[in-house]
Amino acid sequence: MGDEFPKEYDVIVVGTGMTESILAAAASRVGKRVLHLDSNEYYGGLWASFNFEGLQQWVGDCQKPKDETECKADPQLADGESAIKMRVLNPPTATNVKEQWHVPEAVESSGDDAKKAWSQEEVKKLYRKFNIDLAPKLLYSRGALVELLISSNIARYTEFRNVTRVVTWHEGKLTPVPCSRADVFATQNITVVEKRMLMNLLQECTEYEGNPEKLKKHENQSFLDFLKDKQLTDNLIHYVLYAIAMSTEETPCIEGMSRTQKFLLSLGRYGNTPFLWPMYGSGExxxxxxxxxxxxxxxxxxxxxxxxLIVGSDNTLKAIHSDRENLKSNYLVMGLDYAPDSFLPEESPGISRGVFLIDSSILAADKEHLTLLEFPPDESSGPVTIVEVGSLTNACPQGLCNENLWKPNPL
Structure with a gap:
């Protein structure tokens, strides 16, 4: 960089993940001098979206031995200052990353009338038509992030599509979940009596905060027990617990009601489901x-x-050492991939993540859907979230579906 590059800032942000980028924008918006660094050649960190070629390169980087980048030169320290080495990992903190193919390297054309036979060669040839997320993100249409995008006018830089169906695994098959009032009365999967029971429950969850005395009865109760007390059928309990509240059998009652309320309040703002999906990937x-x-x-x-990090004798930040230079700053924001080991918790839960490219939808329909499936927990595994996106979101070429799977790992 040239000599004109400033050496003093109000805020230095290291890493371009979601949290770091929001804080950088907020600081700059109120007039702070902001420097935003990232050791990667792309934005987003573990929130990035890649085309197929970029994803393969990222996978290859993750499979290499993780080497910590050493300081290129000793920081210039004044009296009383000391340096704390930052944890600069390349590649980032993703483990057990691998790529596996289930199609041949190449196939011969079998005619125009036959279903397209995909091959590794064909997928790689269309690499620019993919936008694959490292951290897929669904947004509640009335959630805090959407409100922030609107109020800050950042929404002008982004595009979204509404999730068109919510699906659950129930009684050995995939079943659409009735979300809106119209869906409830149109579905054939629940009886007329169940429809009335469901509407009464959803109304109560929407208004639960206005009745604090009633809430006290449920403070030490699980959401599942609350639903059973309402004498809901097993069918309705499944829909509400797993697909609407997206909870487990251990979820506290108040938390389950809050999740249900959040789901319901986001209905109808942009479509028949509460969720939005970012076009071109969550990295946007x-x-x-x-x-x-x-x-x-x-x-x-x-x-x-x-x-x-360069800190003074009072343990306050003085500067950071970057590329043989000391850059002064009053405040520092850094992502987990950069934070010194001493700054990190001893243990933190991770996420198991998978991306599957398949040539048909998990639930066939006359048109392409953007699908959310909350797979309920069983004896061997916790709940799994699956989001299916297709060519209408620019996630993959026409004829393929991109299945995003993730589940939290216990401590």
């Missing part, structure tokens, strides 16, 4: 915040991280 969201930061004067430098 942190990038949108980075754009806002840059509009208000934030400086960006990819392929440049930070190797050490």
């Amino acid at each position: 969201i942190p990038q949108a915040f980075c754009r806002l930061c840059a509009v208000f004067g934030g400086l960006y430098h990819l392929k440049r991280g930070a190797e050490a």
Whole structure:
């Protein structure tokens, strides 16, 4: 970088993940001098979205031995200052990453009338038509993040599609979940009596905060026990517990009611389900915040991280050491991939994640759907979230479906 590059800032942000990008945009928006660094050559960190070629490169990087980047030079320290080495991992903290093919390398054409036979060669040839997420993100249409995108005018940098159906695994098959009032009365999967019971329950969950005396009875109760007390059928309990509240049998009652309320309040704003999916991948969201930061004067430098924190005798931040330079700052924001080991909790839950490219939908229909499936827990595994996206979201070429799976890992 040239000599004109500033050496002093109000805020330095290291890493372009979601949290870091939001904070960088907020600081820049109120007039702070912001420097935003990322050692990667792409935005988003573990929130990034890749085309197929980029994803393969990321997988290859993750399979290499994880080497910590050493400081390129000793930081210049004043009297009383000390340096704390930052945890600069390359690649980032993703483990057990692998790629597996279940189609041949190449296939011969079998005629126009036959179903397209996919091959590795064909998928790689269309690599630009993929937008595959490392951290897929569904947004409640009345959730805090959507409200932030609107109020900050960052929504102008993003596009979304409404999830068109919510599905659950029930009695050995995939079943659409009635979300709106119209869905409840139109579905054939529940009886007329069940429909009335469901509408009464949903109304109670929507208004539960206005009756604190009634809430006290359920403070020490699970949401499952609450549903049973309402004498709901097993059919309705499954829909509400797993597909609407997205809870487990251990979820506290108040939390389950809050989740149900959040689901219901987001209905109807942009479609018949509560959820929005970002076009071109979830990596567009942190990038949108980075754009806002840059509009208000934030400086960006990819392929440049930070190797050490420089702190004073009172343990306050003085500067960071980056690329043989000391950059002064009053505040520092850094992602987990950069934070020194001493800053991190001893244990933290992770997420198991999978991406599957298949040539047909998990639930066939006359048109392409953007599908959310909450797979309920069983004796051997916790709940699994599955989001199926297709060509209408620019996630993959026409004729393929991109299945995003994730589940939280216990401590």
